[in-house]
Amino acid sequence: MPAEFFSEISDAATIPNYYYFDGSTWKASGSGKSVPVVSPIDNAVVGTLPIVTHEEIDTVLQVAGDAQAAWEATPLFKRVGIIHLAADWIRHFQEYMGNLLIREIGKSSDEAKGEIVRTADLIDYFADEAQSIQGTTLDSDNFPGFEKGRIAMIERVAHGTVLAIAPFNYPVNLTASKIAPALLMGNSVVVKPPTQGGISATHLVRIFQKAGVPPGVITTLTGTGEVIGDYLVSHPKVSMVAFTGNSDTGLAIAGKAAMKPLLFECGGNNPVVVMPDADLAATAREIIKGAFAYSGQRCTGIKYVLTTPAIRDQLVAIVMKTLPEMVKAGDPRSPDTKLVGPVISEEAAKRIEEAIAVSVKNGATLVTGGKRDHAMIEPTVLTGVIPSMPVIAKETFGPVVSFVDVASFDEMASIINRSSYGLQASIFTKDEGTGLVFAKKLHVGTVQINGSPQRGPDHFPFLGVKNSGVGVQGVRYSLEAMSRIRPIVLNKPQ
Numbered sequence: 001m002p003a004e005f006f007s008e009i010s011d012a013a014t015i016p017n018y019y020y021f022d023g024s025t026w027k028a029s030g031s032g033k034s035v036p037v038v039s040p041i042d043n044a045v046v047g048t049l050p051i052v053t054h055e056e057i058d059t060v061l062q063v064a065g066d067a068q069a070a071w072e073a074t075p076l077f078k079r080v081g082i083i084h085l086a087a088d089w090i091r092h093f094q095e096y097m098g099n100l101l102i103r104e105i106g107k108s109s110d111e112a113k114g115e116i117v118r119t120a121d122l123i124d125y126f127a128d129e130a131q132s133i134q135g136t137t138l139d140s141d142n143f144p145g146f147e148k149g150r151i152a153m154i155e156r157v158a159h160g161t162v163l164a165i166a167p168f169n170y171p172v173n174l175t176a177s178k179i180a181p182a183l184l185m186g187n188s189v190v191v192k193p194p195t196q197g198g199i200s201a202t203h204l205v206r207i208f209q210k211a212g213v214p215p216g217v218i219t220t221l222t223g224t225g226e227v228i229g230d231y232l233v234s235h236p237k238v239s240m241v242a243f244t245g246n247s248d249t250g251l252a253i254a255g256k257a258a259m260k261p262l263l264f265e266c267g268g269n270n271p272v273v274v275m276p277d278a279d280l281a282a283t284a285r286e287i288i289k290g291a292f293a294y295s296g297q298r299c300t301g302i303k304y305v306l307t308t309p310a311i312r313d314q315l316v317a318i319v320m321k322t323l324p325e326m327v328k329a330g331d332p333r334s335p336d337t338k339l340v341g342p343v344i345s346e347e348a349a350k351r352i353e354e355a356i357a358v359s360v361k362n363g364a365t366l367v368t369g370g371k372r373d374h375a376m377i378e379p380t381v382l383t384g385v386i387p388s389m390p391v392i393a394k395e396t397f398g399p400v401v402s403f404v405d406v407a408s409f410d411e412m413a414s415i416i417n418r419s420s421y422g423l424q425a426s427i428f429t430k431d432e433g434t435g436l437v438f439a440k441k442l443h444v445g446t447v448q449i450n451g452s453p454q455r456g457p458d459h460f461p462f463l464g465v466k467n468s469g470v471g472v473q474g475v476r477y478s479l480e481a482m483s484r485i486r487p488i489v490l491n492k493p494q
């Protein structure tokens with residue numbers, strides 16, 4: 001393994017070179033093209049990532065395919081040991097990788113370090129859980145008309161080569177959440193990281209290589225989605241696509257992936273339903289946390305709150321009173337900053353600013369915020385929003401929460417179920433029975449009762465319906481999704 005593979009990981013000043021294994025040697029991309037990774041904090045260039053060529057993609061996928069069978073044939077306990085070692089290496093580089101995340105994507109120190117720790121714990125949990133994934137056998141005489149003697153031996157096997165496409169907001173955790181189950185189930189993995197966060201994700205892949213994943217079995221292919229995305233997702237040597245990102249991109253990938261198995265987490269608007277009996281102080285704190293954590297750049301971020309007008313006035317007043325205690329916008333490197341830093345780019349901030357302005361022009365009331373300074377968007381609260389307004393018609397990936405007035409529970413359910421999004425929803429009520437009954441009316445992936453939407457804990461099932469996702473993630477669910485069953489039927493007439 002080239003020594004330089006790891007000098008950068010231990011040296012925070014150096015930006016990694018890029019290598020891929022071509023079946024015999026480690027090679028740097030020869031495209032001569034690269035994309036800069038620009039920090040949202042100060043527009044400084046954190047590093048550059050090469051834009052690989054289609055020929056290099058072909059080589060990587062050929063090598064991945066060639067190496068996959070031997071990897072799947074590696075005894076599971078050995079694969080488990082390598083994955084546990086990767087988790088240990090991540091803990092070893094926790095400080096460096098956390099600092100790199102802060103620079104690449106503008107996460108606060110706590111959020112960045114939290115992502116790294118959560119990732120190591122997640123990988124260990126995957127490795128432990130993989131050892132209990134089993135097949136089964138079935139006998140024919142269970143079914144009417146059949147005698148004994150046809151035995152189905154059903155095992156779980158790898159898809160082949162998994163393409164893992166990760167988002168900028170969790171470039172380490174949501175890359176590992178795809179890599180670990182894919183490798184444990186015997187697949188080769190090709191990682192297409194985001195541009196911002198791509199250096200962190202490249203380091204993560206190197207750590208798996210360092211831990212002992214054989215050359216060629218796991219590779220990063222860097223470049224912008226526009227240039228290599230379509231070629232990758234439609235490539236015949238890609239067996240399965242695991243993607244986290246916005247719904248428009250998810251729909252585009254699904255259109256090109258043909259018959260490949262898909263595992264997608266896409267956008268969400270994650271509404272909050274506030275029942276008349278809710279504890280408004282507790283609800284306000286959950287709304288603030290859910291709407292403003294990581295500057296609202298979470299697929300599970302709260303984007304709108306459904307209440308009757310009477311409740312809305314009380315709740316907004318409590319939110320406005322609590323906001324200064326929980327949120328302080330600023331430089332994510334400052335210990336004084338709470339929840340809100342810059343969004344991922346100035347272009348993203350301009351889109352959010354536009355959505356707020358158009359919504360206000362169409363009748364929404366700006367209670368606080370709304371202004372932009374470069375990539376900073378002020379924490380923003382709007383009332384009088386209706387579902388057709390841009391701030392909630394499309395996922396607004398920023399620190400913006402909207403209050404929508406409704407007259408009845410039925411109207412609440414109707415608004416949620418008419419949305420093209422269906423990731424999560426939260427219900428706040430003191431009467432959990434009412435919450436449970438209402439939860440069953442909502443066409444979303446997961447309903448939280450008296451808690452804000454969230455993916456964790458990571459062994460829970462995590463899914464989106466409609467344009468919010470395909471398939472189910474969560475430790476065991478991801479291990480099953482990264483494999484297929486292979487029945488072999490033994491015909492032995494009695």
Ligand code: G3P
Nearest residue numbers: 169298299300454455456
């Ligand atoms: O945006 C990614 C999505 O997975 C959110 O994760 O843990 O912040 O709810 P979490």
